[in-house]
Amino acid sequence: MKQIHFTTTLLMLFVLGIAACDKDDPSTPIDMAARVMLTPAEATIGMSEAATLELRAEYIEDSVFAVSLEVEYDPLILRFGGYSTTDAAVFGSEAVEFVHDDTSVHIAFSRINTEASIYPNGLICVLVFEPVAVGQSVVSAPLASAVFYDRAGRPLAMDGLETVQSVVTVH
Amino acid sequence: MQYNNSLPGVRWILAVALLVLVGTASSQTVAINEFMASNENTIADPGGEYDDWIELYNVTDVSQGLSGFYLSDDLANLQKWALPDTVLPPNAFLLIWADEDLDQQGIHADFKLSAGGEALVLSLANGTIVDSLSFGEQTTDISRGRFPDGLGGFQFMLATPGAMNTDELPGETPMIAINEFLASNDTGAVDQNGEHEDWIELYNYGATEISLGGLYLSDTEADLHQWAFPDTVLGANEFLIVWADDDGDQEGLHANFKLSASGEMIVLSDADSNIVDDVAFGIQDSDVSYGRYPDGTGDFRYMYTTFSAPNVNDGPGGEEEELLFGDSLIHEVNLDFFTEAWQESLEYNFEVLDKQYMPATLTFDGLVLDSIGVRYKGNSSYELSGNTPKKSLQFKFGEYVDDQKLYRYKKINVHNGVSDPSFVREALAYKLARDLVPAPRTAYADVTVNGEPLGFYIIVEEVDKVFLAEHFTSNSGNLYKAADDGGTLEYRGSDQANYYAEYELKENEDINDWTRFVAMIDTLNNVPADRIVSSLSPILNIDGCLRELAFNMVISNFDSYTGSSRNFYFYEDPASGQIQMLPWDLNESFGVYTNGWNVWEQSLTAVDNVDHRPLTRVLLSNDSLRAVYLGYVDMLVHGAAAATVIAQRATILHELISDYVIADPNKVYSDQAFLNNLNSDVFVDVGRRIPGITSFVSARDLNIEFQLTNDFVYPGDTDNNGEVNALDILPVGVYFGETGQARQMQTFAWAPAPTLLWSTVAASYADANGDGTVNERDIVAIGINWLYTHSASAQSFEISPDDAALFWEHRAAFEMLYSSVSGNSEAAAELRALLESVLDIEPTIPTSFGVSQNYPNPFNGSTRIAFTLPETEAVTVTITDILGRVVATPFVEKSFTAGAHELMIGLDDAASGVYFFKLVAGSHSATHKMMLLR
Incomplete structure (x- = not known):
């Protein structure tokens, strides 16, 4: 009986192991496309709160010196409340930053030429949106607006660049 | 309207004969026949004014309706002025006054001609160009017109507005x-x-x-x-x-x-x-x-x-060189092959036997050479020639008979002009090249085979030891030629074998020592900029390279190192120790081969392939060498490549060869194409445009003049004072939002880029990245190129930080910049400090009432209004819709002191659309239109 019990246990562990492996099947390809994203993908705020979204870049393999892009949102639902960077921000402390909101948020960050280029994978800046009305607003960076520049100031051809939006719900 | 129908019998015959020659190959019905861009005493318009005029001519023998035709002097706007809905009788003239006097009697275009030179285009509604020309400097009361009418090339002449042209000029040219x-x-x-x-x-x-x-x-x-x-x-x-x-x-x-x-x-x-x-x-x-x-x-x-x-x-x-080479020499050449299937044999030898020769007896102006080697030649020209027997040839005189030569020459190239309807490109281009660097000479040849006419060719001197002996002290050095697929001069390592695919050693193949050539490439690519000139000078004739690059650029010879990376030689001169660059294969010069560029407007210095053209990159990124290069460009466009000079040379050659080209039984292009292409663009195949020689040179020279005289933009140096610093934020603020022509290359790269035509010249410098708009992206250039310097230009657009009136006028833009620019860098701190300083400057008490346009506009939600009061007033602001209905009154009798003020107004509940705000202050009021966009 012990042997049967042991065997059964082994079988159960084996089955469980197989099941566990299925969840992280290495045959499932990981999406490695370069992207500009707003996170979190979803945020829900009340009328007295603000949504804090991170503008991030991932899987960019080119070394970059500057970026220019726009962030769009629904002004009937949200208003732009400002931005901030942290010490962890990829463009670092030696940069000229331009962030201006009119019909969308215009963002242009450039490192100073005495500094090295960067791989901008990580936090670019934090964007704050305040509620205007109850509803839902997509916050996104249109692909056509996103331009990365190399150290020489030349636009980089980033084939396959994706953008990932965030959806902010105001209740 | 005025037109003359004046064709007595003889000229009818001539006109019909010309039309027969033209046949179905020509689609031109109406021609720009004559014009005068500086009219002081020649002819007055119906208003009694001596204005510019243009004469059109109906080249056909049927009436032509002019509805749907357009005239323009703006290549970016071909439909600038529509011709009236009228009919031009056969072989009749129509006089159009180019004077913008649209209300006068007669036909008046809404543009004037520039006596300094410009373009004229006659086109159709669908964009088809019927006729066009570019012209340079015009002389007062001398017209420029076609002779003969409608079909001939343009030349200066005694004015005959509304009548047949004459080839007479006032006064005789002294001999x-x-x-x-x-x-x-x-x-x-x-x-x-x-x-x-x-x-x-x-x-x-x-x-x-x-x-x-x-x-x-x-x-x-x-x-x-x-x-x-x-x-x-x-x-x-x-x-x-x-x-x-x-x-x-x-x-x-x-x-x-x-x-x-x-x-x-x-x-x-x-x-x-x-x-x-x-x-x-x-x-x-x-x-x-x-x-x-x-x-x-x-x-x-x-x-x-x-x-x-x-x-x-x-x-x-x-002495003998003049017996063979000379631009105006036309030789009688006959080849006697041993077989009637000579074309098939030549093709087989070229395609299958790796360009092997076959024997023929040559009779050259009566001189007989037995058993010379003949083969087809060419790369793209061979392909373009298709099935015609009249392909380009090479004669090798000593192929079968040791040491046999034609005069002093061992080989000559005999080109069929397949890419050149005008048949003068190679002669003109090589002549120009010879003024600058060692370059081949040319002549023409009327060739028969086995006694039968084959066609008209251009002879081009071979670059070989005979050529090298002419131009160098020693001809014993290595000679390299770029391979058919080109040679970029990029470094491939120290092993010479790595370069065999891009270059062919044409002399000293048995020794096969590429050491010096590879060393030159290594130095070119790998020595830092601060030592490049001293390192390169001993092994490369830099001056010769600059001349050749200038030559390529001025005549848009882009099937060359500059563009395709093809068609050049390098010669290692043993006497000087320097490697010399030599031009080759100029048949697609004057804008035929585009390399994907705009051949009329290509930047002299901002070339988009420099990553793979180290010679261009290294030489033009050096300030001193670039100045020399531009000096050669300047010398060319004001000298040997000036439009008038090229036109004169081209016309002489064109007339010289005209009968031969027209009689060519295997010509590639129509007679009309040959006749037209001297001065006008010719459209061959689908979408392939061969620029006219004189029209191209006129336009190209104009563009280069503009580039040379209007300076260059260094991205980030928006005030063009020679340094990128905080002051460069000021032009961005002043011109924020302005738009103009975008540059071909949109980059912040620290290299001079040509300025383009903007309504405000200074704004084109503020457009740092050249995308055609002054906006936040241009601030990126200030960061990327912070504190970079260049040789200060004579034309700077510095804005004084004390210019209070200017900053007040653009206060909204500067406030936007101040609220938007930040960062912890030194540059960001300096920019903010300057903007603070600018915005803190208060103008003196205004002496008048004024209300600015709201900003932003269009707006979404709220927008700002700035206004000035000369004295304390109660202010009311009323917002109305497009029907005049009041939608909001954000301010009612609110008191404001004398001075400058800003108000924020909003339309939270209104729909998108056009609104008006009216600001009333005492006896003053002002109304502005604004746009709400949700």
Whole structure:
């Protein structure tokens, strides 16, 4: 009986192991496309709160010196409340930053030429949106607006660049 | 409207004959026939004003409706002015006043002509160009027109508005020529002071004496009247020496300029600045003159000096060269093959047997050479030639008979002109190249095979040991040629075998030592910029490379290193130790091969392939070398490549070869294409445009002039004062939102990019990335290029930080910049400090009431209004919709003191659309339109 019990246990562990492996099947390809994203993908705020979204870049393999892009949102639902960077921000402390909101948020960050280029994978800046009305607003960076520049100031051809939006719900 | 229908019988026959020649190949119905861009005394319009005019001509024998035709002087707007809905009878003329007087009687276009030169285009509603031309500087009361009407090339002429053109010019050109000159006189003739000075020889080749008073000599087109002849006479067939030594105090004739042995130009002109004769020349050897043979009218060649005496057809190059090469020489050439299937054999030898020769007997102007080698040649030209027997050929005279030569030559190339309807491109381009660097010579040939006409060809000198001996002290060095797929001069490592795919060693193949060539490439690619000139100079003739790059750019010869990376040689000159760059294969010059660029507007310095053209990149990124390069460009467009010079040379050649080209039984292009392409673009195949020679050069020269005179943008140096610093935020603020022409290359790269046409010149500098808009992206350039410097331009657009009125006018933009720019960098801190300073400056109490346009506009939700009051007033702001209904009154009788103020107004609940805000302050009021966009 012990042997049967042991065997059964082994079988159960084996089955469980197989099941566990299925969840992280290495045959499932990981999406490695370069992207500009707003996170979190979803945020829900009340009328007295603000949504804090991170503008991030991932899987960019080119070394970059500057970026220019726009962030769009629904002004009937949200208003732009400002931005901030942290010490962890990829463009670092030696940069000229331009962030201006009119019909969308215009963002242009450039490192100073005495500094090295960067791989901008990580936090670019934090964007704050305040509620205007109850509803839902997509916050996104249109692909056509996103331009990365190399150290020489030349636009980089980033084939396959994706953008990932965030959806902010105001209740 | 005015038109003349005046064609007596003889001219009807001529017109019909021309139409027969044209046949179905031509689609042109109406031609730009004549114009005058500077009219002071010639003809007055119905309003009595002497205005510019354009004459159209119906080249057909049927009436042409003009509805749907457009005239323009703006290549970016072909439909600038629509012709009236009228009919032009057969072979009739129509006079159009280019004077913007649309309300006057007659036909008046809504643009004027520029006497300095521009373009004219006649087109259809669907964008099809019917006729076009570009022209340069115009002379007052001299028109420019086609002769013969409708089909001929453009030339200056006595004006005949509304009537048939004439090829007469007012006054006769004196028959005096720049006959010979010596620009480096070490041991030759001496002047009155016993000094070996430069000299210029004039020759009267006419039958009557010529008064020299009123004639001028110069070595620059910028000042044609640099030196005036005294009031003296030069007899028929007499010579006259003018010393070019700037010794005006000496006896004799001494011009107030010297000649440059490195090359420049000499111009003989009259009192009206008409060019009587001119010559542009390249490098001159000591005690070797450059003169015409025969005297007065012949081509220039290097020759033994004949000071104030008839020239001799002899010089360091020997006599025989003039028997073969000469731009105006046309040879009778016959090849006798042993087989009637010679075409098939030549094709088989080329395609299958790796370009093997086959024997033929050559008869060259009566001279017979037995068993020369003949083969087809070419890369793209071979493919383009298709099935025609008239492909490009190479003759190798000693292929089968040891040491057999034609005169001194072992090989010649015989080109079929497959890419050139005008058939003058190679002759013109090589002649221009020879003024700058060692380059092949040309001639023409009418070729028969086995007694039957094959076609008309251009002969091009082979670059081989014979050529090298002509131009270098030694011809024993290595000669490399770019491979068919091109050679970029990028570094591939130290192993010479890595370069075999891109270059072919044409001499000393048995030794096969590429060491020096590879070392040159290594240095070019891998030595830092601060040492590149000193490192490269010993092994590369940098000056020669700059000349060639300038040549390629001026005539848009882009099937070259500059563009395709093809068609050039490098010669390792043992005597100097330097490697020399030599041009080759110029049949697609003058804009035929585009390399994907705009051949009329390509930037002189911002070239988008420099990552793979290290020679271009390295030389043009060096300030000093770039200045030299631009100097050569300037020299060309004002000298040998000037539109008038090229037009004159091209026209002479075109007329010389016309009968032969038209009689060619295997010609590639129609007679009309040949006739037109001298001056006009020709459209061949689908979407393939071959620029007209003179129209292209006129437009290209204009564009280059603009580039040279309007400076360059260094991205980030928005005020163009030579340095990128905080002050460069000021033009961005002043011109924020302005738009204009985008540059071909949109980049912040620290390299000069040509400015383009903007309504505000300064704004084009604020457009740092060249995308056509001044916006936040241009601030990126200030960061990327922070504190970079360049040689300050003569034209800067510095804005004083104390210009309070200017900042007040653009306060909204500066406030936006201040609220938007941040960061912890030194640059960001300086920018913010400057903006704070700018915004803290308060203007004095305004003396008048004023209300600015709201900002932003369009707006979403709220927007700002700025206004000034000369005294305290109660202010009311009312917002109405487009129907005049009041939608909001954000301010009612609110008191404001004298000074400048801003209000924020909003339309939270209104729908998108046009609204008006009205601000009333006492007896003053102002209304502005604004746009709400949700």
